[in-house]
Amino acid sequence: MRVALFVTCLVDLVRPSVGFAAVKLLEQAGCEVVVPLAQTCCGQPAYNNGDKKTAVRLARQVVDTLYIYDHIVIPSGSCGGMLKVHYPELLKDEPDYGSKAAELAGRCYELTSFLVDVLKFDSLDAAYDGQLTYHDSCSSLRELGIKQQPRHLLGNINGCQLNEIADTESCCGFGGTFCVKYPAISTRMVDDKVNNIKKSGADTLVAADLGCLLNITGRIKRLGLPIKVFHVAEVLAGMAQGPGIGEDEST
Amino acid sequence: MKSSSLTFRKNAEQALLDTQLQRALDIAGSGFIDKRRAAMDALPEYEQLRHTAREIKEHTLSRLDEYLLQFEQQVLDNGGQVHWAGTPKQATDIIVSLCRDANAGKVTKGKTMVGEEIGLNEALQAAGMTPVETDLGEYIIQLADEPPSHIIAPAIHKTREQITTLFKQHHARLGLTQPLETVPAIVNEARQVLREEFIQAEAGITGANLLIAETGSTVLVTNEGNGDLTASLPRVHIVIASIEKVVPTLEDATVILRLLARSATGQEITSYTSFFTGPKRETDLDGPDHFHVVLVDNGRTDMLGNEYHSMLRCIHCGACLNHCPVYSAIGGHAYGWVYPGPMGAVLTPLMIGLSQAPDLPQASTFCGRCAEVCPMSIPLPDLLRQHRFNLTEQHGVKLKSRLALASWGFLAVRPRLYRWIMNRITCLLHWVSRGRGRLQKVPFAGGWTQSRDLPAPQGETFIAAWQRQQARRKADNE
Numbered sequence: 001m002r003v004a005l006f007v008t009c010l011v012d013l014v015r016p017s018v019g020f021a022a023v024k025l026l027e028q029a030g031c032e033v034v035v036p037l038a039q040t041c042c043g044q045p046a047y048n049n050g051d052k053k054t055a056v057r058l059a060r061q062v063v064d065t066l067y068i069y070d071h072i073v074i075p076s077g078s079c080g081g082m083l084k085v086h087y088p089e090l091l092k093d094e095p096d097y098g099s100k101a102a103e104l105a106g107r108c109y110e111l112t113s114f115l116v117d118v119l120k121f122d123s124l125d126a127a128y129d130g131q132l133t134y135h136d137s138c139s140s141l142r143e144l145g146i147k148q149q150p151r152h153l154l155g156n157i158n159g160c161q162l163n164e165i166a167d168t169e170s171c172c173g174f175g176g177t178f179c180v181k182y183p184a185i186s187t188r189m190v191d192d193k194v195n196n197i198k199k200s201g202a203d204t205l206v207a208a209d210l211g212c213l214l215n216i217t218g219r220i221k222r223l224g225l226p227i228k229v230f231h232v233a234e235v236l237a238g239m240a241q242g243p244g245i246g247e248d249e250s251t
Numbered sequence: 252m253k254s255s256s257l258t259f260r261k262n263a264e265q266a267l268l269d270t271q272l273q274r275a276l277d278i279a280g281s282g283f284i285d286k287r288r289a290a291m292d293a294l295p296e297y298e299q300l301r302h303t304a305r306e307i308k309e310h311t312l313s314r315l316d317e318y319l320l321q322f323e324q325q326v327l328d329n330g331g332q333v334h335w336a337g338t339p340k341q342a343t344d345i346i347v348s349l350c351r352d353a354n355a356g357k358v359t360k361g362k363t364m365v366g367e368e369i370g371l372n373e374a375l376q377a378a379g380m381t382p383v384e385t386d387l388g389e390y391i392i393q394l395a396d397e398p399p400s401h402i403i404a405p406a407i408h409k410t411r412e413q414i415t416t417l418f419k420q421h422h423a424r425l426g427l428t429q430p431l432e433t434v435p436a437i438v439n440e441a442r443q444v445l446r447e448e449f450i451q452a453e454a455g456i457t458g459a460n461l462l463i464a465e466t467g468s469t470v471l472v473t474n475e476g477n478g479d480l481t482a483s484l485p486r487v488h489i490v491i492a493s494i495e496k497v498v499p500t501l502e503d504a505t506v507i508l509r510l511l512a513r514s515a516t517g518q519e520i521t522s523y524t525s526f527f528t529g530p531k532r533e534t535d536l537d538g539p540d541h542f543h544v545v546l547v548d549n550g551r552t553d554m555l556g557n558e559y560h561s562m563l564r565c566i567h568c569g570a571c572l573n574h575c576p577v578y579s580a581i582g583g584h585a586y587g588w589v590y591p592g593p594m595g596a597v598l599t600p601l602m603i604g605l606s607q608a609p610d611l612p613q614a615s616t617f618c619g620r621c622a623e624v625c626p627m628s629i630p631l632p633d634l635l636r637q638h639r640f641n642l643t644e645q646h647g648v649k650l651k652s653r654l655a656l657a658s659w660g661f662l663a664v665r666p667r668l669y670r671w672i673m674n675r676i677t678c679l680l681h682w683v684s685r686g687r688g689r690l691q692k693v694p695f696a697g698g699w700t701q702s703r704d705l706p707a708p709q710g711e712t713f714i715a716a717w718q719r720q721q722a723r724r725k726a727d728n729e
Contacts, residue, residue, distance in 0.1 A: 012712045012713040013676075013712055013713075014707075016709055016710075017709060020716075020717075037714060038666040039666070040662070040663040041663045045656065045659065050639030050642050052643070054660035057660065142622075142623055143619065171620070176617075178616045182260065184263060184264045184267050185263055185267070185580050185581060186616075190702075218699065218703030219702065221689050221703075245706050246704060249687075
């Protein structure tokens with residue numbers, strides 16, 4: 001199966017290893033992975049900041065870039081939600097693009113959901129020595145209804161123990177530009193999340209959204225807590241031996 | 252009510268530092284959330300009810316004029332009167348004049364959020380009357396001279412100790428000086444004080460959770476019974492309700508009532524669900540001699556059919572507040588007007604103007620929990636986003652944000668240029684981080700770095716690395 005990887009701008013810029021982990025997982029599952037080079041950003045920052053014009057321009061570009069592929073995989077619930085849920089609404093009045101966006105939405109998948117729901121793949125070649133906890137991103141959980149898929153996959157890793165975070169349905173306080181526009185409120189929210197992560201007893205945090213991860217990691221590192229952080233794809237692909245997000249490269 | 256929504260950001264920061272408030276919010280904790288969940292788990296037909304309730308409301312809104320006129324006719328037939336108020340001023344004028352006609356010096360009040368919306372207490376006081384709140388929460392904040400901070404639990408921001416102190420201050424003159432160490436003791440003292448007020452009041456004002464067109468009834472849910480005493484002891488009962496509260500039939504009302512208490516407090520039904528249908532009849536032992544309903548528009552007809560139409564389905568259960576992480580962090584007062592939380596962030600800009608409350612729709616992470624628990628399936632994040640679109644159109648967005656977004660947008664639609672520039676930026680940031688994996692200070696990123704480190708890019712972008720890898724693979728194959 002030929003699969004296009006929409007890597008998302010945050011992975012592209014901050015954590016390319018997530019992109020390579022996604023490629024490895026998809027190849028392990030028997031897919032041929034292509035990376036359309038014209039991809040930049042899904043337009044969510046503009047969309048959620050009220051700049052509809054820019055959002056529409058970017059959405060059209062993404063539709064043009066991805067429309068030729070039968071399966072598009074995205075290692076993010078947030079960008080996945082943008083393409084699957086919001087594009088059809090955003091582009092509904094644009095000639096040609098309305099129907100294209102609606103069609104494309106059905107061909108886009110968040111990574112863990114694609115592996116489990118479409119490929120029925122769970123024979124992972126990965127081990128992780130540690131106690132993991134999984135953070136649900138709001139968009140994965142509520143826009144895409146993804147909850148069991150990442151847990152199912154993590155459960156198939158050698159040596160992995162999964163501790164649940166209390167109040168796992170609550171937001172980490174990232175919210176795109178929310179976290180820089182309202183830093184005091186955002187900090188309070190991420191503190192609540194970090195406290196619950198600490199209480200879970202896990203030594204490693206994973207999630208499927210780099211936005212949440214950058215936010216939570218940023219706070220964890222500022223507080224000097226000994227918790228490692230990875231994108232779920234890195235752990236699933238067995239690529240979590242190196243430094244976690246925000247960690248010294250010599251570790 | 253005077254608004255302080257313009258200073259939302261400052262209000263929120265102060266709220267986060269207010270230890271008493273934070274303690275009260277902490278105590279409230281996840282109580283409402285857990286109770287709601289238990290109630291819904293015990294209601295297998297929840298989704299079906301939710302669907303039916305939405306259809307009832309949408310149908311009613313599509314013929315709002317007809318149902319309101321039917322409601323009026325039924326109230327008249329029952330011996331009551333209906334008054335129509337377009338603006339808050341018209342509404343308070345009508346109510347003040349009704350109270351004057353009743354020679355009212357003292358007016359008891361059941362909880363009414365529309366009353367807060369139109370500034371009713373201020374208007375009554377200005378007219379020389381004394382409004383007395385009889386809902387315990389409302390009574391507490393009236394003593395404290397504060398607005399409600401939650402639409403169903405108006406004094407949720409107060410701790411028990413604060414309430415005890417307030418009672419001591421205000422009740423000593425009544426000879427009530429016994430220590431109040433338990434919640435029942437607080438309730439009993441309030442009951443004792445309010446009992447006298449109920450007897451003295453010449454007029455009673457209540458809100459309404461629903462209006463029933465086929466019977467001309469107004470429906471009120473309470474847990475304290477104060478609504479019944481407010482309605483039936485004085486000679487004049489005035490109901491104040493916003494126009495979207497009407498439903499066609501008694502049957503329709505029961506569908507919404509089944510959702511309301513469960514969504515609000517997790518109760519299957521509130522302790523009291525009262526139906527007020529006209530003044531006292533000859534055969535009735537109790538009840539008012541006069542029954543008035545004041546219907547308030549205040550911008551709601553403008554919402555009919557526009558982008559915010561679905562907000563008119565709101566039944567004011569408060570579930571969106573209880574599940575909102577922003578509301579839970581800062582409480583209701585920071586929002587600066589009558590309605591806080593997600594529903595307030597949608598309504599406030601519609602009622603006092605977007606330019607007066609630009610932060611409210613922006614201060615949301617769009618986590619979507621509000622929409623998920625809304626019994627009327629109102630897409631609250633979408634409505635907040637619509638406000639943000641409007642804010643951009645009205646040039647209400649700050650220059651710094653506009654510039655940042657514009658340059659991002661400019662680059663993002665030029666993939667080649669974007670790739671070239673971004674790859675240089677990520678390499679630069681990686682170099683600056685000197686292998687430490689994170690940055691503690693970044694120019695123009697103070698909002699992030701004041702409380703968080705910024706994880707540094709790993710080096711070149713994924714696309715750049717991928718292109719190199721593909722080229723190498725190709726070379727190897729050749």
